[in-house]
Amino acid sequence: TQLLEQSPQFLSIQEGENLTVYCNSSSVFSSLQWYRQEPGEGPVLLVTVVTGGEVKKLKRLTFQFGDARKDSSLHITAAQPGDTGLYLCAGPNTPLVFGKGTRLSVIA
Amino acid sequence: NAGVTQTPKFRILKIGQSMTLQCTQDMNHNYMYWYRQDPGMGLKLIYYSVGAGITDKGEVPNGYNVSRSTTEDFPLRLELAAPSQTSVYFCASRGRISGEETQYFGPGTRLLVL
Numbered sequence A: 001t002q003l004l005e006q007s008p009q010f011l012s013i014q015e016g017e018n019l020t021v022y023c024n025s026s027s028v029f030s031s032l033q034w035y036r037q038e039p040g041e042g043p044v045l046l047v048t049v050v051t052g053g054e055v056k057k058l059k060r061l062t063f064q065f066g067d068a069r070k071d072s073s074l075h076i077t078a079a080q081p082g083d084t085g086l087y088l089c090a091g092p093n094t095p096l097v098f099g100k101g102t103r104l105s106v107i108a
Numbered sequence B: 001n002a003g004v005t006q007t008p009k010f011r012i013l014k015i016g017q018s019m020t021l022q023c024t025q026d027m028n029h030n031y032m033y034w035y036r037q038d039p040g041m042g043l044k045l046i047y048y049s050v051g052a053g054i055t056d057k058g059e060v061p062n063g064y065n066v067s068r069s070t071t072e073d074f075p076l077r078l079e080l081a082a083p084s085q086t087s088v089y090f091c092a093s094r095g096r097i098s099g100e101e102t103q104y105f106g107p108g109t110r111l112l113v114l
Helices: none
Strands: A005-007 A010-014 A019-024 A032-037 A044-049 A055-058 A061-065 A071-076 A085-091 A102-107 B004-007 B010-013 B019-025 B031-037 B044-051 B054-057 B064-066 B076-078 B087-097 B100-105 B109-113
Touching (some): A005 A085, A010 A019, A044 A055, B004 B087, B019 B031, B019 B087, B019 B109
Parallel strands (some): B010 B109
Antiparallel strands (some): A005 A019, A019 A071, A032 A044, A032 A085, A085 A102, B004 B019, B019 B076, B031 B044, B031 B087, B087 B100
């Protein structure tokens, strides 16, 4: 079973700060996905990274896939209260393998 | 498309009661999943299905049953509710859009077992 470890588990920051969360595995993945789950909602796909070393940007969010395709990071610039939620990374297998998530709270 | 719909949104059960959580998707996806999410935690896979008539256990299947008689529907059955089954249940389907595999989640069913 491929496991995904996410860190930190919890993160509370002030509006305007930058942050990075991580997703690591001992296994190689053909791709990784990042989801965001807002309070009271189901997770929603943010991005899929496929190529080792790939960097994708989604407004203030920057996603990177490690060169060896065993890890990924999500960097948020100038965090806003609307970024609050649970960030989950997931591997591409069937069934989809989810990490336990990073719970982010951005305080105004 | 409505996507993935779940009913009910919220339910309170007494210990030992049974219920069925309904899940329907209108995207013609073959893959469907049931997850539970305990407070402050990530997602744990209960059961999944790769197509009509085919189901398989996930990480935490005990106390639950599923069926998949049609592509659209994937109901989750709790036979003898226990307090440990208090959780939020998410149904999801998986398909390809613009060449990218995406998992679509329903809005969830909040279950409280007292």
